[in-house]
Amino acid sequence: MTEPLLQVRDLQVQFNTENGIVRAVNGISFDLAAGETLGIVGESGSGKSVANLALMGLVPQPPGEIVGGRAEMRGVDLLGKSHRELTSIRGNDIAMIFQDPMTALNPFLTIAEQLTEATRLHLGLSPKDALDHAIEMLERVGIPAAKQRVFEYPHQFSGGMRQRVMIAMALSCQPDVLIADEPTTALDVTIQAQILDLMRDLQQKDGTAIILITHDLGVVASVCHRVLVMYGGRIVEQADVDSLFHRPQHPYTHGLLRSAPRWDETRQQELVAIEGQPPDMAQLPAGCAFEPRCPHRIDRCQNEIPDLLPVAAEGPSENCAAACFVDLSVAKLEESQS
Amino acid sequence: MIQDQVKTAAEELPTKVPLLRVEDLKVHFPFQRGSWWKPQRGFIRAVDGISFDVAAGETLGLVGESGCGKSTTARGIMNLLRPTAGRVYLEGNRIDQLDDAGMFPYRQNIQMIFQDPFASLNPRMTVGNIIAEPMEVHGLYDRQQRRLEVMRLLDLVGLNPKFLNRYPHEFSGGQRQRIGIARALVVKPKLIVCDEPVSALDVSIQAQVINLLMDLQQQLGLAYVFIAHDLAVIRHIAHRVGVMYLGRIVELADADQLYKDPRHPYTQALLSAAPTPDPQVQRSRNRVVLEGEVPSPDREYPGCPFADRCPLVEESCRQQVPLLEGDSHQTACLKVTELPA
Numbered sequence: 001m002t003e004p005l006l007q008v009r010d011l012q013v014q015f016n017t018e019n020g021i022v023r024a025v026n027g028i029s030f031d032l033a034a035g036e037t038l039g040i041v042g043e044s045g046s047g048k049s050v051a052n053l054a055l056m057g058l059v060p061q062p063p064g065e066i067v068g069g070r071a072e073m074r075g076v077d078l079l080g081k082s083h084r085e086l087t088s089i090r091g092n093d094i095a096m097i098f099q100d101p102m103t104a105l106n107p108f109l110t111i112a113e114q115l116t117e118a119t120r121l122h123l124g125l126s127p128k129d130a131l132d133h134a135i136e137m138l139e140r141v142g143i144p145a146a147k148q149r150v151f152e153y154p155h156q157f158s159g160g161m162r163q164r165v166m167i168a169m170a171l172s173c174q175p176d177v178l179i180a181d182e183p184t185t186a187l188d189v190t191i192q193a194q195i196l197d198l199m200r201d202l203q204q205k206d207g208t209a210i211i212l213i214t215h216d217l218g219v220v221a222s223v224c225h226r227v228l229v230m231y232g233g234r235i236v237e238q239a240d241v242d243s244l245f246h247r248p249q250h251p252y253t254h255g256l257l258r259s260a261p262r263w264d265e266t267r268q269q270e271l272v273a274i275e276g277q278p279p280d281m282a283q284l285p286a287g288c289a290f291e292p293r294c295p296h297r298i299d300r301c302q303n304e305i306p307d308l309l310p311v312a313a314e315g316p317s318e319n320c321a322a323a324c325f326v327d328l329s330v331a332k333l334e335e336s337q338s
Numbered sequence: 339m340i341q342d343q344v345k346t347a348a349e350e351l352p353t354k355v356p357l358l359r360v361e362d363l364k365v366h367f368p369f370q371r372g373s374w375w376k377p378q379r380g381f382i383r384a385v386d387g388i389s390f391d392v393a394a395g396e397t398l399g400l401v402g403e404s405g406c407g408k409s410t411t412a413r414g415i416m417n418l419l420r421p422t423a424g425r426v427y428l429e430g431n432r433i434d435q436l437d438d439a440g441m442f443p444y445r446q447n448i449q450m451i452f453q454d455p456f457a458s459l460n461p462r463m464t465v466g467n468i469i470a471e472p473m474e475v476h477g478l479y480d481r482q483q484r485r486l487e488v489m490r491l492l493d494l495v496g497l498n499p500k501f502l503n504r505y506p507h508e509f510s511g512g513q514r515q516r517i518g519i520a521r522a523l524v525v526k527p528k529l530i531v532c533d534e535p536v537s538a539l540d541v542s543i544q545a546q547v548i549n550l551l552m553d554l555q556q557q558l559g560l561a562y563v564f565i566a567h568d569l570a571v572i573r574h575i576a577h578r579v580g581v582m583y584l585g586r587i588v589e590l591a592d593a594d595q596l597y598k599d600p601r602h603p604y605t606q607a608l609l610s611a612a613p614t615p616d617p618q619v620q621r622s623r624n625r626v627v628l629e630g631e632v633p634s635p636d637r638e639y640p641g642c643p644f645a646d647r648c649p650l651v652e653e654s655c656r657q658q659v660p661l662l663e664g665d666s667h668q669t670a671c672l673k674v675t676e677l678p679a
Contacts, residue, residue: 043540158631159404188403188567190628193611197627215540218570218613222620241617257615259545261574264614266594270552271574273545277510 004031005209006055006177011069011079013047013054016062020282024050026233027069029308032177037203037210039224039241041217041256043278047233048213052179054079056096057086073177092122095170099182101162105154111138112150115169122173137168141198160191167198174206181213196223217260221245226319229253232279232289235308239320249311249322252290254332288324296326355430356391357561358415358448358529363388363424363434365407365414369636383635384410386585387424389662394528397555397562399576399593401569403608405632407585408565412533415563416450417441428529446476449522453534455514459506465492465517466502472525491520496550512543516550523554529561536571548575569612573597581605584643585635591667601669603648642672 013025025047032038042048053059055071055078071078073093081089090096098104106114115134119125125133131150138146141164154162163183170178180199184192200223203210212224220227220241227244229237229252237250248254255274276293285291291301308323322328365385372378385407392398400408413419415426417433426434433444449472452458459468469488473479479487489499495516506514515535522530532551536544552575554560566572572579573593580590581602589602600606610626630647633639641656642648648655650673662670 043542160631188632189569189611189613190403190607191631192613193625193627196613216613217541217615218620221615221617222613245615245617256541259542260615261545261548261570262614263570263573263597263609263612264619270549271545273549274542275546277512277543278540 005034005073006032007070007072008032008051008055009070009072011051011054011071012067013050013059013064014067015064017282022281023284024233024281025054026284028228028230028233028235029069030228030235030238032209032211034176034209035203035207036225037212037223039220039227040211040213040230041215041220041227042230043215045278045281046230047281048230049181051230052096052181052211052213056090056094056179057081057083058096088122091118091170091175092173093175094177094179095173095175097163097166097170097178097180097183099185101159101166101186102154104166105162107154110151110153111157111165115150115165115172118169119172133172134168137172138165140202141165141168141171142194143168160187160194163187163191163195164198167195167202171202171206171208175208177209177211179211179213182215183212184219185214185216192219199223217245217257229256232284233281234289234305234323236290236324237320237322238308239322243320249320249328250290250324251294251296251326251328253322254328255293255295296328298326300325355427357394357396357429358392358563359425359427359430360391360411360415361389361425361427363411363414363426364422365410365419366422380636383585383638385414385421386635388580388582388585388587389424390580390587390590392529392561392563394561395555395559396578397564397576399572399579400563400565400582400587401567401572401579401608402582403567403632405584405635406582407635408567408582409533411582412450412531412563412565416448416531446525447527448529448531449525449527451515451518451522451530451532451535454538455511455518456506456538458518459514461506464503464505465509468506468517469502469520469524472521476525478525487524488520491524494523494554495520496546510543512539512546515539515547519547519550519554523558526558527560529563531563531565533565534567535564537566537568544571551575569597569609581608584632584639586643586670587662587668588644588670589668590662595667599667601667601674602644602671603650603673604644607647607649642670 009029010027011025012027015022015024028051040048054066066079112131112134116130119130119133135146135150138150143149143161143164157165184195187195214220224241226240228235231252237253248257258272259274261271274293279289287302287304288306291297306323306325308321310321363385364387366381366383368381370377370379388411390398400411402408414421417436421434425432428444428448433441466488469491470484473484488502492499492502497513497516536547539547564575576593579593579596580587583604589596589605600609607626607628614620628647633646641658642660645651645655655672660670660672662668
């Protein structure tokens with residue numbers, strides 16, 4: 001196997017707040033290979049965004065603090081970098097797309113000014129070349145009349161078009177890694193389909209590795225190759241996309257899949273909701289964070305945090321892991337018998 | 339006294355009268371833009387002629403993309419916005435022309451649940467007072483009974499009745515939405531207009547609230563007008579579904595029928611764009627990806643509002659506005675009605 005592009009090991013991020021220490025990310029490790037799309041799924045507060053902001057050096061410090069871990073990209077640790085060193089990496093090697101394209105674009109600058117900033121800085125293009133490059137990028141992401149529209153301001157674009165501009169900006173220096181944080185959540189389904197298609201096309205052409213953060217299981221199923229499921233600041237399951245949806249190993253993943261209504265299936269009587277509330281990140285339980293809501297919990301879950309261990313998958317991939325003391329397939333069998 | 343008159347009027351009507359009837363409802367907002375010396379005036383046609391019935395105990399889902407007029411429809415029905423044209427009947431009584439005082443007795447029968455569980459609860463009131471307020475306004479029960487009623491409702495929506503002295507900020511999003519539901523239920527309405535009630539919630543919490551709403555419907559015989567942009571949520575909760583586009587309903591049918599056999603090209607495109615949480619299905623699907631975006635509702639279109647994006651468009655579509663036609667499965671499309679059913 002080739003060396004992964006990005007290696008994250010035991011990343012820990014916490015926030016020191018008035019209400020105590022909020023442990024947002026509690027030791028997550030993963031690899032990202034070139035050209036793959038890695039989905040990170042989880043509910044609000046599960047730490048999925050914070051983990052990726054940490055990779056970009058965008059966690060506000062204070063109150064945030066990166067307590068430990070490494071994130072190596074081609075052997076270089078991203079976490080210990082100074083602001084200046086990060087500037088040469090951000091936008092050039094790693095770029096990010098945010099959820100809300102209106103707040104992520106500067107309303108006072110034209111699209112041209114915002115799109116040429118990175119290429120002039122990182123690639124050293126002249127103003128003229130940078131502008132040509134910006135227009136070319138806008139055309140690539142499917143903005144009609146790019147030559148005129150490049151001189152317009154963000155408010156003159158619709159939500160879907162703004163997200164295209166964000167993608168054009170993120171990809172303008174041909175980064176190796178693109179982090180997309182809920183890129184389609186603010187968009188309507190028909191526009192979402194356009195943007196997901198666009199991201200997939202661009203990935204196939206440039207071979208960019210994508211980290212896609214989302215809470216939408218449908219989006220994960222349509223574009224991701226591999227998926228991490230996060231809960232309470234930890235990875236509770238890691239699998240290729242087919243294994244995850246067809247053979248979930250962690251009770252949380254299983255619950256999440258069952259609680260989502262589907263538009264392509266006739267209505268059942270009742271959704272199988274996960275009872276209870278997500279954990280308070282300032283007061284995480286001593287054991288597994290999912291234990292209070294877990295239908296398969298055993299005594300051990302209360303006091304011990306399970307490690308993310310490989311599971312013997314029956315499917316095509318061996319790269320599945322889950323953090324659970326209970327063998328879900330056995331537990332489900334017992335449940336159906338009782 | 340007014341209430342008594344309302345009741346007798348309703349009792350005289352034949353039982354066939356739907357709980358809610360909306361006829362050709364239009365809500366237009368005037369706008370002025372451009373420079374002040376050369377202003378450009380017009381109307382945003384947020385809702386442009388929609389009609390439907392809701393029977394007692396039924397859920398009508400309204401689904402569509404942002405800007406299609408779903409929320410404006412809700413506010414038009416509730417008489418929170420004065421409709422520009424059209425008629426709204428609640429149990430046979432016309433309510434769209436009423437002023438606040440005239441509307442007051444009807445508000446016991448028709449209540450609303452809002453999208454944002456953070457903005458729709460007063461942060462300075464305790465949960466007990468929030469839920470008791472509609473009873474005070476409508477003069478129901480005495481103080482002691484109201485308190486008991488609040489506790490009964492908290493229990494009904496799955497919250498601990500001891501929480502009644504707490505404030506909204508002490509609750510999570512899903513719990514706040516339950517408080518909003520309790521507040522709507524406290525006057526024993528027959529119809530609840532739900533405007534995106536679960537879209538701000540995480541999937542696992544969303545399922546809890548959907549289950550609660552469906553349980554309550556069975557227990558209390560409620561009718562819902564359920565507005566959402568999520569096709570999966572609508573299919574799960576609604577008996578009948580109306581698909582909206584640019585202020586109009588383009589297709590209205592039983593939920594199963596609509597999802598299995600979508601007839602309007604817009605409904606087909608919408609369903610085809612909706613991702614399924616199943617990677618194998620997702621890979622094998624044939625998708626119709628719509629080009630372009632929803633046009634602005636700031637002008638009147640001579641023909642079908644979907645014409646510019648429609649794969650089936652023909653010249654006649656741009657000249658004639660298609661009407662919602664059909665018996666149980668209604669479609670507003672000239673091309674579809676031509677096809678043999």
